Amino acid sequence: MSDKPEILATRTIAESRLFEIQEVDLRFSNGTEVSFEKLMNRGYGAVLVVPVIAPGRVLLVREYGAGVDRYELQLPKGRVEAGEALLDAAQRELREETGYGARRLERVTGVTVAPGYLGHVTEIVLARELYTAPLPGDEPEPPGVVEWPLDDLPALVARDDCTEARTIAALYLVRDLLNNEEDE
Amino acid sequence: MSDKPEILATRTIAESRLFEIQEVDLRFSNGTEVSFEKLMNRGYGAVLVVPVIAPGRVLLVREYGAGVDRYELQLPKGRVEAGEALLDAAQRELREETGYGARRLERVTGVTVAPGYLGHVTEIVLARELYTAPLPGDEPEPPGVVEWPLDDLPALVARDDCTEARTIAALYLVRDLLNNEEDE
Numbered sequence: 001m002s003d004k005p006e007i008l009a010t011r012t013i014a015e016s017r018l019f020e021i022q023e024v025d026l027r028f029s030n031g032t033e034v035s036f037e038k039l040m041n042r043g044y045g046a047v048l049v050v051p052v053i054a055p056g057r058v059l060l061v062r063e064y065g066a067g068v069d070r071y072e073l074q075l076p077k078g079r080v081e082a083g084e085a086l087l088d089a090a091q092r093e094l095r096e097e098t099g100y101g102a103r104r105l106e107r108v109t110g111v112t113v114a115p116g117y118l119g120h121v122t123e124i125v126l127a128r129e130l131y132t133a134p135l136p137g138d139e140p141e142p143p144g145v146v147e148w149p150l151d152d153l154p155a156l157v158a159r160d161d162c163t164e165a166r167t168i169a170a171l172y173l174v175r176d177l178l179n180n181e182e183d184e
Numbered sequence: 185m186s187d188k189p190e191i192l193a194t195r196t197i198a199e200s201r202l203f204e205i206q207e208v209d210l211r212f213s214n215g216t217e218v219s220f221e222k223l224m225n226r227g228y229g230a231v232l233v234v235p236v237i238a239p240g241r242v243l244l245v246r247e248y249g250a251g252v253d254r255y256e257l258q259l260p261k262g263r264v265e266a267g268e269a270l271l272d273a274a275q276r277e278l279r280e281e282t283g284y285g286a287r288r289l290e291r292v293t294g295v296t297v298a299p300g301y302l303g304h305v306t307e308i309v310l311a312r313e314l315y316t317a318p319l320p321g322d323e324p325e326p327p328g329v330v331e332w333p334l335d336d337l338p339a340l341v342a343r344d345d346c347t348e349a350r351t352i353a354a355l356y357l358v359r360d361l362l363n364n365e366e367d368e
Binding site (some may be wrong): 004029157 | 189191198200201205207210212214217220221223238249250252255263295296298299300302305306324325335338339342346348350353357365
């Protein structure tokens with residue numbers, strides 16, 4: 001098991017409202033020196049919510065993604081705000097995007113999207129015991145809400161508009177977790 | 185179902201060797217106008233390989249991730265080169281990172297990492313019938329190779345160093361796919 005590379009220098013090479021691109025000079029334990037570009041996503045991390053609306057059924061939202069220039073079906077998600085607790089951020093995003101609140105919220109795990117150049121962590125939160133509690137969000141248009149059965153994930157992933165890796169990972173993780181609870 | 189927002193203007197606001205940050209002005213079908221930042225990842229897309237070394241057992245690689253500043257266990261992956269076919273890129277990355285080639289390569293599906301600001305698609309490729317065929321790569325140090333059983337994904341995801349959403353999604357997708365093949 002190798003020691004972590006030594007960080008020799010870090011420089012900001014480009015900046016925008018949302019992003020900061022850094023160049024990092026590294027020396028690996030075998031002496032190799034390289035420079036990597038790294039993207040700093042400003043903010044306090046993100047939260048991805050798996051809302052269980054009925055046994056074995058979850059809610060997805062349909063929202064425009066500027067990166068892919070199409071509507072995508074995804075689990076509700078958003079940024080954690082300054083000073084906001086993780087489960088409070090999950091509750092807020094859930095209410096803003098689906099119109100439901102949850103009486104029961106639990107952190108499942110944290111995932112990353114590109115460890116090679118992004119430090120960003122998204123915390124997956126399981127939301128159960130939903131009740132109607134809409135909250136106005138900052139979305140340019142209200143998201144469409146779609147119910148999906150957890151026992152039919154292959155059909156969901158086969159769609160052209162459900163491609164986001166965190167959503168797919170979270171749905172499988174929660175399906176296994178709920179199946180294990182049933183077995184207990 | 186809403187019409188896609190109209191793209192009013194696109195501007196490059198920051199650039200580096202690897203990235204280009206664009207600002208996109210959009211008008212939604214309800215009249216709302218907003219500007220989104222979008223990250224253009226230069227290149228021809230990426231490939232993520234699920235190498236099956238023995239029935240129900242896959243290979244993972246342990247590599248330093250500059251974004252998270254730690255070693256991560258991930259499926260072998262890399263950029264597709266100019267003019268390179270998808271399965272050729274998968275074969276090359278597999279040989280470079282694990283020292284194995286595959287006699288059987290199949291595309292599973294394409295996933296995205298952040299549809300809101302990244303257009304980038306990663307194609308998941310299932311690799312079977314492996315044989316020893318190392319190829320020197322451009323990694324600063326040779327990746328460590330770890331074998332993992334597909335029937336123990338919860339223990340893998342529970343680790344602090346296996347967090348990448350595409351890896352988790354691909355492992356679950358392939359586990360289901362191989363289980364379904366067995367049932368047929």
